[in-house]
Amino acid sequence: MNTDNHGFKKHLLRHETVLLLVVAVEWFYFNSVGPRFGSLDNSFDILRHSVEIGLLALVMTPIILTGGIDLSVGSLLGLCAITFGKLWRDAGLPIPVAAGCTLVIGALAGGLNATLITKLRLPPLIVTLGTFSLFRGLAEAITRGADTFTNFPAAFLFLGQERWLGIPAQAPLFMIVAVAVWLLVHRTTLGRSFRAIGFAPEGARYAGLPVERRIAMVYVLAGVVAALAAIIYTARLGQAKADAGTGYELFAITAVVLGGTSIFGGIGSVHGTLLGVAAIAILNNGLVHARQPREVAGMLTGLLLILALSSSVVPKMLASLRARRQISSANIHQTKPA
Amino acid sequence: MKRYFRELSVAAALLVVLLALAIFVPAFFQPQPLLSLLTREAPTLVVACGMALVIICRQIDISVGSQFAVCCVCAGLLAAEGLPLPVVFAASVGIGALLGALNGALVAGLRLPSIVVTLATMVTLREGLRWKRQGQFVNLPDGLQWFGLDQVAGQWTLITTALVILIALAFAMKHLAAGRFVYAVGTDAEAARLAGIRPQLTTFYVFVFMGALVGLAAMMNVVQSPQVDPKSGTGLELKTIAAVVVGGVAISGGRGILWGVFAGLLLLACISPALTHLRVEAYWEKAIQGAIILLAVVADGLRSRKEKQ
Numbered sequence: 033m034n035t036d037n038h039g040f041k042k043h044l045l046r047h048e049t050v051l052l053l054v055v056a057v058e059w060f061y062f063n064s065v066g067p068r069f070g071s072l073d074n075s076f077d078i079l080r081h082s083v084e085i086g087l088l089a090l091v092m093t094p095i096i097l098t099g100g101i102d103l104s105v106g107s108l109l110g111l112c113a114i115t116f117g118k119l120w121r122d123a124g125l126p127i128p129v130a131a132g133c134t135l136v137i138g139a140l141a142g143g144l145n146a147t148l149i150t151k152l153r154l155p156p157l158i159v160t161l162g163t164f165s166l167f168r169g170l171a172e173a174i175t176r177g178a179d180t181f182t183n184f185p186a187a188f189l190f191l192g193q194e195r196w197l198g199i200p201a202q203a204p205l206f207m208i209v210a211v212a213v214w215l216l217v218h219r220t221t222l223g224r225s226f227r228a229i230g231f232a233p234e235g236a237r238y239a240g241l242p243v244e245r246r247i248a249m250v251y252v253l254a255g256v257v258a259a260l261a262a263i264i265y266t267a268r269l270g271q272a273k274a275d276a277g278t279g280y281e282l283f284a285i286t287a288v289v290l291g292g293t294s295i296f297g298g299i300g301s302v303h304g305t306l307l308g309v310a311a312i313a314i315l316n317n318g319l320v321h322a323r324q325p326r327e328v329a330g331m332l333t334g335l336l337l338i339l340a341l342s343s344s345v346v347p348k349m350l351a352s353l354r355a356r357r358q359i360s361s362a363n364i365h366q367t368k369p370a
Numbered sequence: 371m372k373r374y375f376r377e378l379s380v381a382a383a384l385l386v387v388l389l390a391l392a393i394f395v396p397a398f399f400q401p402q403p404l405l406s407l408l409t410r411e412a413p414t415l416v417v418a419c420g421m422a423l424v425i426i427c428r429q430i431d432i433s434v435g436s437q438f439a440v441c442c443v444c445a446g447l448l449a450a451e452g453l454p455l456p457v458v459f460a461a462s463v464g465i466g467a468l469l470g471a472l473n474g475a476l477v478a479g480l481r482l483p484s485i486v487v488t489l490a491t492m493v494t495l496r497e498g499l500r501w502k503r504q505g506q507f508v509n510l511p512d513g514l515q516w517f518g519l520d521q522v523a524g525q526w527t528l529i530t531t532a533l534v535i536l537i538a539l540a541f542a543m544k545h546l547a548a549g550r551f552v553y554a555v556g557t558d559a560e561a562a563r564l565a566g567i568r569p570q571l572t573t574f575y576v577f578v579f580m581g582a583l584v585g586l587a588a589m590m591n592v593v594q595s596p597q598v599d600p601k602s603g604t605g606l607e608l609k610t611i612a613a614v615v616v617g618g619v620a621i622s623g624g625r626g627i628l629w630g631v632f633a634g635l636l637l638l639a640c641i642s643p644a645l646t647h648l649r650v651e652a653y654w655e656k657a658i659q660g661a662i663i664l665l666a667v668v669a670d671g672l673r674s675r676k677e678k679q
Contacts, residue, residue: 101485148664152671157430157485158611158621162663165608169657177653282493285486295486327501334494338476338487345480 047292051307058314066321074317080192080200080268082313084109084277086306087206087261088284089291090213091254093305096288097217098247099230099297100149100156105258105284107167108141109277112262114171117181117272127188135259141167142255146248164281171274181272192267202264209257214302226250230297279330286337287312295341312336376618376673377630384637387644395647409525409594411639412532413438413587414609415632419539420583421610422631426543427576428556428623429477429484434584434610436495437469438603441588443499446508446598455514462592463585469495470581471574478574492607499600508598515596528590535583540628552576557624605656612659613638615666638662 063070088105095102112134119130141163148159191201217223225246228236237243266272291308293300315336316329391398398404417434424431445462449455469491476487516524543549551572554562559569592598617634619626641662642655 103485103489148668148671152668152675154667154671155621158615158667159664161432161608161611162660162667164660165656166660166664169654169660173651173654173657175653176651279493282489285489289486295483325501327497330497331494331501334490334492334497337490338494341482341486341490342476342480345482349480 048301048304048307051291051304051311055307055311055314058311058318062314062318062321066318069318069321074321076195076200078313078317079203081317082309083200083202083206084261084265084268085280085283085287085312086309087209087257087264088254088280089287089305089309090210090302091250091257092284092288093213093291093293093300093302094217094223094226094250095156095254096285096293096295097226097230097297097300098250099233100247100250101160101285102145102156102251102254103160103281104141104145104163104167105254106277106280106282107164107171108138108255108258109262109265109280110274111141111167111171112138112259113266113272113276114174114181114274116259116263116266118174120184121181127185131263134263135256138255138257138259138262139252140255142252142258143248145255146251149251150244150248168274168278171276175274177274179274181266182270184266184270189267189270192264193270202268205260205264209260210302210306217302222246222249227298230294230299282337283312283333286333286340289337289344290340292344294344374627374630376670377627377633380617380630380633380637384633384640387637387640391640391644391647395644398643398647405522405525405529407639407643409528411635412528413590414606414613414639415532415635416535416583416587416590417606418610418613418631418635419536419628420580421607422614422617422619422626422628423539423543423552423576424484424580425611425614425619425621426556426623426626427552427573428559429573429576430611431473431484431488431577431580432607432611433469433473433488433492433495434580435603435606436492436499437466437581437584438588438591438606439600440469440495440499441466441585442592442598442602443503443508443600445589445592446510449510449514449592450508452511455517459589462589463582466585466588467578467582470578470584473581474574474577477577478570481570503600505600507600510592510596510598515593517593524593528594531590535586536628536632543628548575553624608656608659608663609638612663612666615663615670618670620670621667 059070068074088109092102092105115137116130116134119125119133120127123130125133145156145159145163148154149156190196191205194201196204217226225236225241228239228241229243229246233243262272262276265276269276287308288300288305289295289308290311291301291304291306293304312333315332319329319332320326417438421431421434441462444465445458448458448461453461473484473488473491476482476491477484517527519527543552551562551567554565554567555569555572562569562572588603591602613635614626614631615621615634616637617626617630617632619631638659641658645654645658646652
């Protein structure tokens with residue numbers, strides 16, 4: 033058990049070191065291709081653009097740790113951006129109140145996922161596939177597919193477009209959430225229970241963990257943070273449209289899996305996820321500097337996800353194949369005398 | 371009777387909707403628009419049959435929309451090159467089967483979760499297609515539309531094709547060993563393995579078959595218009611998954627029949643024109659589709675909870 037734990041820790045370390053190396057190689061490659069890529073301005077640009085996906089990836093980590101998945105975060109971002117714009121412009125609420133209400137809506141939407149998954153014991157994939165369609169559809173229905181919210185006050189746009197103490201204004205918010213999620217997953221009993229549930233839900237139940245409450249918690253957390261991401265997204269672009277955040281769930285899941293979290297649950301780390309986000313953000317930005325069309329970035333992200341998934345599974349499968357062959361040959365030797 | 375309660379309730383709901391349409395919107399039953407509606411849904415039915423197999427096998431495939439678009443554009447380009455129709459047809463089915471084999475190899479060979487694998491292939495194929503084609507339409511040569519027949523004959527050909535596939539698959543799933551394998555693997559892969567079935571191989575073939583059906587459906591879509599839209603098939607995965615879960619196929623695998631899927635698809639197909647007549651705006655369609663998926667799985671969840679108690 034002890035050596036096993038040690039080996040597992042070493043594996044994690046190795047995975048994250050490799051990923052760090054990948055990020056560094058990406059950085060140097062794009063630096064040599066695009067002349068402006070390495071500048072401080074562009075580095076802040078990368079940070080600015082990766083905040084929303086980073087937030088989604090951060091809260092996707094505990095979900096995948098419990099063995100679940102949330103496909104609806106991108107759609108929820110769109111819905112929250114729309115309701116935020118609607119509350120501010122049409123209901124006439126001041127920005128902070130509208131933002132607070134949006135966070136509540138995010139929590140409610142996450143609560144819908146959580147209720148269906150835990151109370152009715154439905155698989156997360158079909159529930160969040162349904163809400164993926166529902167949330168995006170609601171956003172389209174509210175705006176009738178055309179309405180866009182713009183002309184936000186400058187004080188609000190500061191959050192998304194200006195600098196505060198020399199760094200992008202949304203970066204401190206992102207760091208707070210990152211530290212909070214890191215502490216939650218790595219330094220609390222709650223984080224341990226997420227892993228326990230991901231390893232074996234039945235085992236966790238017999239160990240006395242409130243499995244349903246813990247699972248509900250990660251989905252509600254995802255809803256709240258998706259709403260926060262929607263507000264930051266709106267501030268960065270200066271507009272809220274129904275298609276905000278389309279496809280972000282893929283980026284978030286890719287970042288988490290790339291960061292070494294097992295898609296089957298139980299294993300993973302938040303700092304790995306952050307490295308995964310960095311790898312994707314640098315790739316996206318670097319491809320623009322290398323004058324590649326936007327579609328290539330999406331395509332490569334999909335391929336990256338497949339590669340990351342297979343790279344974690346293939347060595348294990350080869351090892352188990354070898355073990356099986358050894359066992360079967362040993363069996364043959366044993367049965368021969370009888 | 372009790373065994374097929376779920377399917378019968380869908381059929382009853384379909385009858386109610388049709389009756390309501392007959393009373394309030396008699397215009398719905400004019401032969402020409404109805405025929406057009408059924409023709410439009412024929413490719414969807416073929417894909418939904420494949421999706422039912424995948425879900426019965428306890429997997430899911432959300433890349434069908436992108437596969438569909440790739441097959442449509444490839445078939446269109448080959449036809450524009452002047453290749454004869456049967457060759458284009460075979461190529462479309464072959465490309466679909468290849469794309470399905472890719473999913474199948476990743477899911478069955480590497481034992482990765484199908485939802486994540488097909489999410490990745492969905493985006494990769496869609497973005498790759500957009501990159502290669504830049505949203506260009508493909509103009510088809512004359513004589514391809516409706517297989518060179520007149521429109522009504524072409525429409526009947528497509529509807530008949532879809533129905534023949536439905537009936538053949540419904541028969542195969544009930545009476546052929548291969549069909550029972552799919553149910554066995556979806557119910558309990560380990561038990562199936564102990565009974566001498568190779569679950570991973572079955573899963574692989576189900577994905578290949580799904581791809582081939584998508585290729586066929588793409589061909590059925592291409593012949594309906596003089597151009598190929600590179601965005602065709604967007605949202606097809608949600609539409610077919612909705613039809614399958616509404617039709618009573620259990621999302622946890624191993625349960626459901628294709629006739630239920632047929633009823634589910636018809637029900638969904640009728641809802642959209644019914645909403646138009648109720649003056650609900652078209653923007654609500656996606657939200658309603660999501661709500662229907664959720665309602666169907668909630669109904670199943672409640673039922674299975676009651677059965678356990």
